[in-house]
Amino acid sequence: PAFFAHSASDQGSVGDNTYVKVTLGTEVFDVGSCFASSRFTVPSGEAGKYFLFGSVRCHVGSNSDMNQSYSSFYLNGSQYSETRMNFESNPVRYATNLIHVVMDLDVGDYVELYGAIDHAGASAIEIGSGNKGTHFGGYKIIE
Numbered sequence: 001p002a003f004f005a006h007s008a009s010d011q012g013s014v015g016d017n018t019y020v021k022v023t024l025g026t027e028v029f030d031v032g033s034c035f036a037s038s039r040f041t042v043p044s045g046e047a048g049k050y051f052l053f054g055s056v057r058c059h060v061g062s063n064s065d066m067n068q069s070y071s072s073f074y075l076n077g078s079q080y081s082e083t084r085m086n087f088e089s090n091p092v093r094y095a096t097n098l099i100h101v102v103m104d105l106d107v108g109d110y111v112e113l114y115g116a117i118d119h120a121g122a123s124a125i126e127i128g129s130g131n132k133g134t135h136f137g138g139y140k141i142i143e
Contacts, residue, residue, distance in 0.1 A: 001032035001046050004137035007129035014125045017118040019072060019079075022056060022127055024113070024136055040138060041110040049141040053100040056115035057133030061123030064091040068118040071097035073111055080111070091120055096133050102141070111138075 008025030024038045034043050040052070058069040072082040083099045103111065113136040117125045127134055 001034040001043055001050075002137075002139035003030045003032075003035035003040060004028040004135065005030075005035060005038070006132040006135035007127070010129050011127040011134075012124065014115075014117060014127055016125060017068075017116060019070070019114045019116045020127070021074075022054075022113045022115050022134060022136070024134070038136070039110050039112050040136070042105045042107050044107055046140060047106045048143060049102055049104050050138050051100070051102050051141055052111060052136075052138035053098075054113045054136040055096055055098050055134060056113065057094070057096045057128040057130065058115060058117045058126075059094045059128050060117065060119045060121070060125050062121050063093045065119045065121035065123050066092050066095060066117060067120055069095040069097050070114075070116040070118075071099040072114045072116075073099060073101060073103075074114055075103065075105075075111055076109055079114075094128075
């Protein structure tokens with residue numbers, strides 16, 4: 001199994017400092033039919049180790065409004081791993097959080113990509129889609 005998908009449009013209306021599931025509207029490839037509804041699910045007979053990678057492009061509407069940005073993998077509905085960038089001493093407008101992990105997964109386990117933004121102002125908060133900056137992919141490691 002292997003897959004790669006990216007966002008098709010900006011994901012607006014993201015709450016301040018609140019994790020939201022990332023919507024990935026463009027599926028580039030999906031070997032094994034394991035990716036649907038922005039979720040990777042281990043198919044029947046394919047338990048094992050997987051390398052998963054993702055990127056969440058965070059942006060706010062005004063310069064110097066973003067304090068922190070986050071990306072996270074959720075396994076079966078619970079947070080599994082997280083990356084975080086802290087800009088509180090020097091807030092920014094754009095940030096792209098990269099995340100990658102090796103997971104030992106069973107048939108039926110599912111993994112989703114989440115993102116969050118902590119911002120200081122009243123500007124809009126979005127997970128961006130530009131240049132495929134928000135994406136999620138992975139493949140089974142042959143043992």
